[in-house]
Each structure stands twice: as structure tokens, then as C-alpha cells.
Amino acid sequence: MRSDIPCTAEKTALPFPFKWERRAVWCLLLLYALLSACGRGPQNNVQVAAFSGTVMGTDYHVTLLLPRPDFDHQAAAHAVENALNRIDHLMSTYKPDSEISRFNASRSTEPYTVSPDTAEVIRIALQVSEMSGGAFDITVGPLVRAWGFGPDPWKGPPSRDEIARILERVGWQRLKLNGQQLVKGHPELECDLSAIAKGYAVDQAAAALDELGVEHYLVEVGGEARTRGHNRNGGPWRIGIEAPLPGERKIQAVALLSGKAIASSGNYRNFHEADAKRLGHTINPKTGEPVQGGPDAVSVIHESCAWADALATALMAMPAEAAWQKAQEWNLAACVMTVNPQNQQVILRSTTAMENLLDPVFQPETGR
Template sequence: MGTYYQIKVVEPRDQLPKGAALQQKIDKLLRQVNLEMSTYLPNSELSLFNQFQSGEPKHISANLAKVMAASLQISEQSAGAFDVTVGPLVNLWGFGPEGRPNKRPDEQALKQARERIGYHHLALNGQLLSKDLASLYVDLSAIAKGHGVDRVAELIESEGFHNFMVDIGGELRLKGHNDKALSWRIAVEKPVVEQRAVQKIIAPGDNGVATSGDYRNYFEQDGIRYSHTINPKTGQPIANHIVSVTVIAATSMMADGYATALTVMGVDQALAFAEKHQLAIYIIDKQGDEFVEHLSSAFIPFIIQQ
């Protein structure tokens, strides 16, 4: 997944798992997630679907079907702000497995890429996935990492441990308490590149947490900064001044997907969406040289420290 992972398990010393053995199981599980959903592996299940040129339904694994169902749900709810078929645009702007050109694509290339996207071209019926556009390209990078976090959490629970934190590249799943017998405390990072600093401390409870931000993954050309988050409707990187969106949800997968959708929406629409769906979200946007915070009502109970 191109990032780190860290797992903390809290139990009495004589009941702790053997670290090397647990890590071996986790590594095997994450390799399986990649084999199912990576766009970087040409023989992954998802890559094979992307190469499939027929409109006939293709049988997919239960795990891939679960992530596809969640993706289509968020796409419908967000009116397309979240769209897993946006891959051609992500690649065109240089943020996919094909590498980064570090320059703005021309209008003709953008037009051609936009003709190849649209979640409405996908249909899921149980474990049968089909597309009515042969060139459709599905990219689950905005939700599969969260799913991987959930899978690791399920593995740890199946091993009999109930106090843990799973962190894959900043996407989290928490349960129980930390080594001080307190519910897990999580620091939301200040959205600046120059230093690592804490913006807010939260106690998310037994939930998943995901943060989407554009302050570390972007390129600049002619004084304009281009975010890695693409608006599927415009085909352009977002330009709504949101620098960070944190979502707390029952699973890391849903938090991951919603964080991307809300980043695309912009502050006002995102807050209205959060209130409608009772989502716990925390947005930071940049107004001039200042960072301004926006919280949904469902997020407030999770705050420990301003």
C-alpha cells in the first residue's frame, strides 16, 4: 500500500501475543488484500477486472464485493463526489501507478479521460460485478486501505485480543483501552508540511478513524498547487481550500471513503452531508494564512483537547 503500519496490543504481560508470529499473520493478510485490490499489481483481482473487456458479470471475491458495495453506496449518497472509476483522471494527473508527470494535462487528454469514468457504469449483484464500458478502470485506493485496517482488526480480535490500535498509513481502527487503561487517544495532525504538530486530540472509542488531506501529496506548476484528490465531476484537482478532513465511523473502510467524498464536496456541502447522515467529521480549511476548523455535531463528543 506504499506506507507503514503499526499495531499496538494491550494485555497483561503474560497474555501478550508473540510479536513475530502475529506480524507474520498480519503480513500474510495484507498481502492478500493487495492481491485482491491493488492497482499496482497487474495480476491482482481488481487489475484483472480492469483488464476484462466484456460487459458480462465477473465473479469476484467476497472481500472485493464488500468494498465495491461500500464504494457504490458512498457514491450514491454523495452524488458522485466519491467515484472509484476516477482512476484515469488520477493517473492522468500523475498520482497513480503510472508515475507523476508533474505538469498539467492538456484539455483534450482531460476530455478523453472524463469519457472513461462514471460509477454508474458499474453494477454489483452479490459477488457478480459488471461494467457497461469496456475501458472502465476501478481504483479503490480511497477505501481499500481502510478495509485493510478493518481486516487486521478482525484478525487481532480472532486471536482473542480486545484492546488494540491498528494504524495503516494514518487510517485507524481502535478497540478497548491503551496501556494506561484509558480509551485510546488520537492526535489529529496540524496540516502543515514543515513540522509534525498536534491540532486536536480525540478519543474515538471502538471505531475507525480516517483523515484525508492534500498537504503532503501534490505538485506545483507555474505557482499553482495541484492536489492529489480529483473531483470526478470536473476532472480537476480540488480547489476548495480544504486541507484536511477527519472522519470517525464504525469501520475504517467507511471512514476512509467518506473522508475522500467530503474533501471533494467542500466545507458547506460536507457539513450539511454530515448532519444529514449523522457523521462525525472534522474539517480544516485554509483561509488566507489561517487554518479554520469546522465540526459536525456528532464529532464534538469525541474531543478530548482543543
């Protein structure tokens, strides 16, 4: 039997228009890979609904098993769309009237009240920042733009003086959260939630389906996905993990998920070249420069897509070996991928928890 599975792939850390974000310049589209699936055929009397759309500058796809014959799948489609648009309107830096844009535009260092959703996303972000020693930092937006990974065209590397000036207003420890109140430690500090907000949006779309009584679904937004229950064949949902090879669309591994989310981050599509170096969009918030010697891609599986999103980005911001060590130290279900520059061979290292969630018979050479 042949089955379609979505593929989780590189995301970028651009601002969050969602045109932006991880799928900005190059626009990551949903990949559907035709794989041979060994397992049971479609169960009798299973009714499936599928719908898709565009939000946050990328595509989303939802597949669900109808909980009853008279279930209104159009209501489910509207609920998902509303959940995704709500997060976009709160957290997009490309919308001047979004909540996070208004916060960024303010030069006040007095407490600024935000919505429960925004507060929760920032709470998770600050926790991951602390865990990672600052490798994950939602205040790096000005640096990301300075290196040409924002809406403006690439003009070459910024000067050391420019980087130094920007670093004066960057740093996760300059941002404080107390309940729903944010406080800036510098008047020009900004929050860029692109490395976590889309994962959170996936969680909210999933929650909308939960409220409608849907027990079996796959929600995917621009490569980030969350699952519940089983697919139409009665087995786990199959999610492809893309190989970090520029110019290619190849699945390196397949995750088998039920009740879990997956997010991936990588530097293999959205990058610049200068002085014979490849400069990825993942910025080191301590040096103000693109990370060198980091993984080519990371995938993380977690109960929460927001957490998976942030953790994958945190690992991408570390040297490859440090990322592998942290993935194990944090007991993550994660894979860290690097590419041998000599022969373009993908080296995939998976934690024990990740190995238990990967299809053991899938062969990347054949895509089966």
C-alpha cells in the same frame, strides 16, 4: 506522564500499490507525537505487545494488551500481516496479478466474478458514491494518473481534449455489482480502490485480532486506525489529527477512541502547482479536474475504517462549505479543516458527534 500517540494525516488518492496510495510520492510515515496525557498511570500486571511492519507501500503499527500471560503475540503479528497482505494482493493496482488489476485489464463487459472482500469494498464504495452524488468515485484512476498523481512524473496539466476522452470511460454509475459479479458499462472502465481499501485492510487486521481473543488494541496503517477496548492506562486510545500545513508536522486535535476507527484525507502534501494554482490529488469526477475550494483536510470517525476512509474522501471532493453541511446531514463524527492563506491559521469545524470524541483539554499551540 508522557505517552506516544499515532497521528492520522493526509492520504492521497493515488492508485494502490500501496506505495502509491496516499503515501506515494511523499510517503506518509507514521507520526509519533509526545503528548502529556492526564490520566491514570499504567495498570498493574498489564502486559503490552507492540509490532510494526511495512505493507501497501506504507508502515503499519499495532499495539495490544495481552489477553493472558501465555498469549502468543507472534501469532498475532503473523495474523495481522497475513490480513494486510491478503487485501494488498486483491486490490493493489500496482500488482499486475492482483484481482483488481486483472479486472481493469479485461475489456469484457460480461459479468466478472470477484472475491467476497473485493465485492464488499465495491459495495461500500458504490453506496458512498450514491450518498455523495458522485463526489466519491472509484473509477477516477485514469484522471488521477492524467494529472500526474500516479507512478509517472508530472508533465503539466492534461489538455481539455484528453480530459474529455477520459471522462467517456469514467463514472461510478457505469459500474454494476450483483453479488460477487462486476459488470463494466464501458470496456475500458477501471476501479481504483485506493480511497477505501486501506481502511478495509485495517478492519481486516482488527478482525484477525478479534478472532484471537484480543480485546484491547490499536491498529494503524499509514494514518488510518481502528481501536478496541482501552490502552495500558485504562483510558481510550489517543489518536492525533494532523494540521493541514504543508511542510509541518503539527497535531491540531486529539481523538479519544474505543471501539471506533478514524481516517483522514487531505490535499496539503501531495499536490502540483500550475498557473499560480495549487492542484491537489482529489479529482472532481464530473469535471475531470482537481477539486478547487475544497477542504484542506477532513477526518471521520466511524465504527468501520473502510467507511471512514471513503467518507473522508467523499467530503474532500466537495467544496468546503458543502462538505461541512454533508458531514452534519449524514450525522458523522467528522472535522472539516481549512487554512487561512493569509496567516496560515487552521480553522477546524467539528460536528457535535466529533466534539464528543475529542480531548477537550488538548492545546494545539503547545501540543499538550
